[in-house]
Amino acid sequence: MSTLTISNLNDGTTTVPTTFVTNGSAKAWLNLNGTGTIAIRGSLNTSSVTDEGTGKYTQTYVSNMSNDDYSVSTSAGSDRGYIETVKVNRYNQFEPIYTNGMQVVTYSSSSSYYDTHFVLLQSFGDLA
Amino acid sequence: MTHEHLWVRLAEAKAVLEPVQSKYRVLFEDPREPDAPAKVLCPDPNWLACALAGNVLPPIETYQRDRDVPDGEPKEHPYAEPIGPMTEEEAIEYLIMKDCPVETWRDYKGNRTIMKIVPVELIPSDRSFRNAWRIAQ
Numbered sequence: 001m002s003t004l005t006i007s008n009l010n011d012g013t014t015t016v017p018t019t020f021v022t023n024g025s026a027k028a029w030l031n032l033n034g035t036g037t038i039a040i041r042g043s044l045n046t047s048s049v050t051d052e053g054t055g056k057y058t059q060t061y062v063s064n065m066s067n068d069d070y071s072v073s074t075s076a077g078s079d080r081g082y083i084e085t086v087k088v089n090r091y092n093q094f095e096p097i098y099t100n101g102m103q104v105v106t107y108s109s110s111s112s113y114y115d116t117h118f119v120l121l122q123s124f125g126d127l128a
Numbered sequence: 129m130t131h132e133h134l135w136v137r138l139a140e141a142k143a144v145l146e147p148v149q150s151k152y153r154v155l156f157e158d159p160r161e162p163d164a165p166a167k168v169l170c171p172d173p174n175w176l177a178c179a180l181a182g183n184v185l186p187p188i189e190t191y192q193r194d195r196d197v198p199d200g201e202p203k204e205h206p207y208a209e210p211i212g213p214m215t216e217e218e219a220i221e222y223l224i225m226k227d228c229p230v231e232t233w234r235d236y237k238g239n240r241t242i243m244k245i246v247p248v249e250l251i252p253s254d255r256s257f258r259n260a261w262r263i264a265q
Contacts, residue, residue, distance in 0.1 A: 027135065035255065036255065037251045037253050040170060040173055043172050043173075043174055044138065045135060046172040046174070047175045047223060047226060048169050048172055049169075050167050050169045050170070051168040052164070052165075053259045054258045063133070063134040063138065063205070066200060067199040067200045068199060101227075115255055127206065128202070128203035128205070128206055
């Protein structure tokens with residue numbers, strides 16, 4: 001592999017440091033089918049996903065985050081033929097945030113834990 | 129000798145390696161949560177492809193040593209020399225040591241079976257009563 005060492009990118013009008021790109025990239029992402037025997041459709045920087053019960057999942061990173069100040073974007077959805085609200089949150093606000101992965105819970109519009117077809121996670125921050 | 133950061137190696141491997149769906153799942157119960165249902169660990173297909181191909185993942189000991197390193201301090205695993213190819217069985221053992229709590233595979237002294245590596249077909253696809261799943265003894 002060859003390495004291109006540059007400190008700035010220029011599109012003809014605007015110049016930005018390459019750290020804009022590296023710092024802004026998702027360091028991990030996951031597209032999970034959370035129903036049936038759970039299955040990973042696509043991912044980056046993920047070693048495993050653990051099904052912890054109805055609507056509870058843990059994604060574990062291969063390359064860990066530097067500290068617990070990273071940011072996570074989550075969404076979830078159903079493949080039902082009608083509109084259905086599916087929410088996703090960090091698993092437990094009273095537990096510490098781990099640098100080696102994240103836990104999420106998905107629940108229905110009635111606020112009960114709910115297995116959903118699409119669990120989508122993206123993590124941004126500094127790697128260890 | 130220096131190596132590319134682990135995340136860079138993962139990104140490069142993802143571009144060239146076909147994902148591999150594992151034939152196995154790890155079923156385990158966490159002794160710290162006696163009322164919780166059995167958990168099912170699913171290996172990531174891209175990670176398994178890296179494990180089988182070799183020269184991407186760091187030694188498992190680096191993760192174990194990094195557990196004792198405070199957040200924000202330099203970690204060993206991202207820059208450790210990558211290990212060679214593993215069999216799928218070896219990869220699952222590596223994954224257990226990396227992603228399962230040590231209380232399940234190292235420290236447990238009880239008589240109950242709290243961990244099993246099972247073919248994926250043996251995991252029920254019907255999730256009825258999912259929160260009551262236990263490992264059959």
